[in-house]
Amino acid sequence: MHNRHGVGLVDAMISVFLLTLAGILFGAAFPIGFSAARQARETKLAVGFAQQKLEQVKALGYESLSYENLKVYTIDETPSTSPYSFTSVDNLTSSLGESATGELTIADYAAGVKRAEVVITWQGIKGQNRTVTMETLIADKRPWKEP
16 A cells, blocks of 8 residues: 555645635625625714704704705705705715705794604615605793793
8 A cells, every 4th residue: 555645636626625615605795795895884974964964953952944044054945844954064975975955943842842854865786776764843942931
């Protein structure tokens, strides 16, 4: 009997086949990972814009939630009634793409309470529509006076 030293041709072919298979599997995972990372980045940006908009509205206070006060820094010139647009004032298209839009809705919720809702919509990867919606309630903190 001969003592076998080293690697045979069949062993080498099996090793190369397994390494190639592993390379193909990992290579297929990269585009999926890049796509998920891009979606996460876009969502993070949209959530940041929505939070910023709600903070701006809350900083104005209940008594200042009118078109005239909002249009100074918070919303676009048009439309002049709720829901308002803030696509241009916050330059959403430069961060989320040309199809990005931002909408702010302010409505009465209860006596002395208004509801502010922010909706940001953009076209994500492969043309799918993506949306982030956030809302908050803003109470009238002025001292109550009996009529």
